[in-house]
Amino acid sequence: MSFLDLFRPAPVRTASAAPDAKASRTGPLIALHGAGQPVWTPRDYAALAREGFARNPVVHRAVRMISEAAASVPWLLYENDAERDVHPLLALLSRPNPRQAGSDFLETVYGHLLVAGNAYVEAVSLDDTLRELHALRPDRMKVIAGSDGWPEAFEYTVAGRSVRLAAEGGEGMPPVLHLKLFHPLNDHYGFAPIEAAQVSLDVHNAAGAWNKALLDNAARPSGALIYAAREGGNLSDEQFERLKGELEDGYQGARNAGRPLLLEGGLDWKPMGLTPQEMDFIGAKNQAAREIALAFGVPPMLLGIPGDNTYSNYQEANRAFWRQTVLPLVSRTARALTNWLSPHYGEGLRLGWDTDAVEALSLEREALWRRLGRADFLTQAEKREAVGYSPDGGPDPAAAADPAASAVTAASAVTAEGA
Known part of the structure; x- marks a missing residue:
């Protein structure tokens, strides 16, 4: 089959043609x-x-x-x-x-x-x-x-x-x-x-x-360490790396929480962040x-x-x-x-x-049984059928296949009676 054959209409099948597989x-x-x-x-x-x-x-x-x-x-x-x-x-x-x-x-x-x-x-x-x-x-x-x-x-x-x-x-x-x-x-x-x-x-x-x-980090947002020397200029690479290492080793981590920061001349700490x-x-x-x-x-x-x-x-x-x-x-x-x-x-x-074994739905079952018990217009067989049992005794397999739907149907049948 070619690519175009996929989009061509199917041929008309005659009476003598073999049936196609499903x-x-x-x-x-x-x-x-x-x-x-x-x-x-x-x-x-x-x-x-x-x-x-x-x-x-x-x-x-x-x-x-x-x-x-x-x-x-x-x-x-x-x-x-x-x-x-x-x-x-x-x-x-x-x-x-x-x-x-x-x-x-x-x-x-x-x-x-x-x-x-x-x-x-x-x-x-x-x-x-x-x-x-x-x-x-x-x-x-x-x-x-x-x-x-x-x-x-x-x-x-x-x-x-x-x-x-x-x-x-x-x-x-x-x-x-x-x-x-x-x-x-x-x-x-x-x-x-x-x-x-x-x-x-x-x-x-x-x-x-x-x-x-x-x-x-002591429940504080990070900040910036600002160098403002009197003579101007910047930290050398060696000074920068030494200062960075001291901050990481001595002031970061849970064990250093709350530890005071010791600054040398020209250094100022500015907290930052929201x-x-x-x-x-x-x-x-x-x-x-x-x-x-x-x-x-x-x-x-x-x-x-x-x-x-x-x-x-x-x-x-x-x-x-x-x-x-x-x-x-x-x-x-x-x-x-x-x-x-x-x-x-x-x-x-x-x-x-078996939804009767679900404890979380016990209140729904009790409310349903109370309503059915007060529904005098229903026969005993209809009441049994409404709660998922067959009219002549024993569970109703049709209701048990979907007990949630059965309970909803039964509840709607007696809504007029009130709680």
């Missing part, structure tokens, strides 16, 4: 752009992880809060219309590999997704039985685009040695699951929240570095912290950042955190794991999650 019409364009070469991650993951998660307390706490909260939500498994309490898939998720429990494994996956925008999970099978799941580091993984423009393989590289993993599993399940956040400018990789907060991250880190340097108040140091740092928290979807109140009055109290902020940040992440992961793992165990399996 494929995206945009794939060849992506293939032409990528030329079948490895698609590298378009930013430095190591720098984001080092300057963000490892050195910035706001990023570190936001990632830990989201990943730990999402990993603590219990899984539910449904096969068609019945809930399964015991199943090999549930056993696998509770102990995905010998080195990690289920919550530790999911916390790693969520952490990779938040810091890199991508998370990779490898499935290990033995004798056609799925035995283990492993979270792979995103900075070691690259996508190999095929002739159709879409990923045909993943290449995992450690210490110069690479392992190629197929993106498709043929008749079986793919060996690698790629979770990614929406990226408007990349076909193969996700967009990390920390990337949207890079400017604020630099401001916050620079403010901390400036504050540390200020404290190391005060922290003039630079609005605290305000700029807190504003940068709020923008970082906004990018991750964590209410600033939960991170101890002052100056945010969006939420009336801590409980309201915590409920917003779970509803708007944690549960959508759990929902995304549940759907991805269902599509990836359920074909291995048979059709009809669906992963859900």
